[in-house]
Amino acid sequence: MSDELFKKIRESSEEDAREAYDLMRKNSIKSMVLAIMTRNLSHGLGSHIAKTPKK
Amino acid sequence: MLKKVQEVRAMAHGLVAKKGNKNFNNAFDLLKNFPFDFSTERGMSQRQIAFLNLKLDGCGCLGRIAQAGAMVEKKFPDAKLMFGEVLEDFFCNLLLDVLKKEPTQPDSFFNELLMYEEPHSILLINGKQFEPLSVPYQMDVIHPKIAVLPFWEAVTASMMISKAWLENNPHRKIVILAEAENVCPGMIAVKENLASCLLLLNRKQYSIKLAEEILVVRPTARLMYFLFILTEDEKYIKMIEEKYSSRVVNLLKEEVIENERRTLQED
Secondary structure, eight states, rough: OOOHHHHHHHHSHHHHHHHHHHHHHHHHHHHHHHHHHHHHHHHHOOOOHSSSSOO | OOHHHHHHHHHHHHHHSSSOOOOOOOOHHHHTTSSOOOSSSOOOHHHHHHHHHTOOTTTTTHHHHHHHHHHHHHOOOTSSSEEEEEOOOHHHHHHHHHHHHOOOOOHHHHHHHTTTTTEEEEEEEETTTEOTTTTTEEETOOOSSEEEEHHHHHHHHHHHHHHHHOOOOHHHHHHHHHHHHHHTTOOOHHHHHHHHHHHHHTTHHHHHHHHHHHHHHHOOOHHHHHHHHHOOOOHHHHHHHHHHHHHHHHHHHHHHHHHHHHHHHHH
């Protein structure tokens, strides 16, 4: 994985970015799923809920 | 060393030994007046939260319910205490209702919505829900769907999830999560973590099967995106777009990219 690939994902045309993202997925699927799905019990209260009328 | 259920219970009791000198008529009044700390949890990294959970620190949701459970046992020993694993979150539903009425929202709104889908737990006292966040929210919160689990076993398994999170060795991660499943069978948060860790051992099909089973019980945007990464099936992206917004897809994608970039820098 290189800085160039991240730059391509973020800054290039839609098609090129998609191609770069697919390459990242192919090379780094394990770390990607770990990042997205290994989660601790954690849950606070945010500012948007405070602005929402109570039911 | 993994802590045993009785050790976890003793640890929580130790943390509240000097708290709660006032007397109350019932457990709910006791907990509504308990000095919970809600100040620092927001914006913390998963790593920071893992350390909080292992200490049962009252700044985190796990520490709050463990300490609350210990207080109830201390003051109301006859109360029947259970652990409620939140499968459908009250706050998440509230923001989804807002989103239906006002579809244009800032990223902070969607990040908050994703936060309410994180694994979360509450107490059940004599069958009635107590959500510690009811205190700052200033209203009794009842989550629409929860799984009822044995209290200290579920607290122990939740600590094991954090222990597994901090572990780098994939085999060791799986061993810890398998032990968590053994201590508290059926806990969805354990299965969610297991689904991703199984991929580390190249068990992709098993990982997908487990995630699809969880999707029926606790359908979250994170799980849908996880399934998209694994299967490349666009139906999961459509599910996120329909239930939430395409912004949520972008936020999850950005989170994954940022994590990869950070990992590269650390290497």
